[in-house]
Amino acid sequence: MLAATQVGFVGTDMKFTAPLLEFSPFGLSVKTSREVATGMIFRVGIQVDADYFRAAAIVRAKFPDGFAVEFLSMTPIDREVMRRLYLRLKMTARTE
DSSP states (O other), X not given: OTTTOEEEEEOSSOEXXXXXEEXXXXXXXXXXXXXXXXXXXXXXXXXXXXXXXXXXXXXXXXXXXXXXXXXXXXXXXXXXXXXXXXXXXXXXXXXX
16 A cells, blocks of 8 residues: 555645655655755645645655655644554555
């Protein structure tokens, strides 16, 4: 399910989606050939079923074919959605 989950990124001069690789309460990583700079800030969004999670995030690491971001801020509602999404993805990963 992780690879099928798309993450939306909106920055000052770019907008794209990328497949989710890893997800935690602190950040996430995606697979993409997009060139991003460490320190770049994005608004990120993930939709799974009826849940939609949004947060501000900063690029903390780049690696071949992807990058990782750390969540900077989110509303209390988004924090609760993120917790549900994290648990759902964690349970799905165990069954695969």
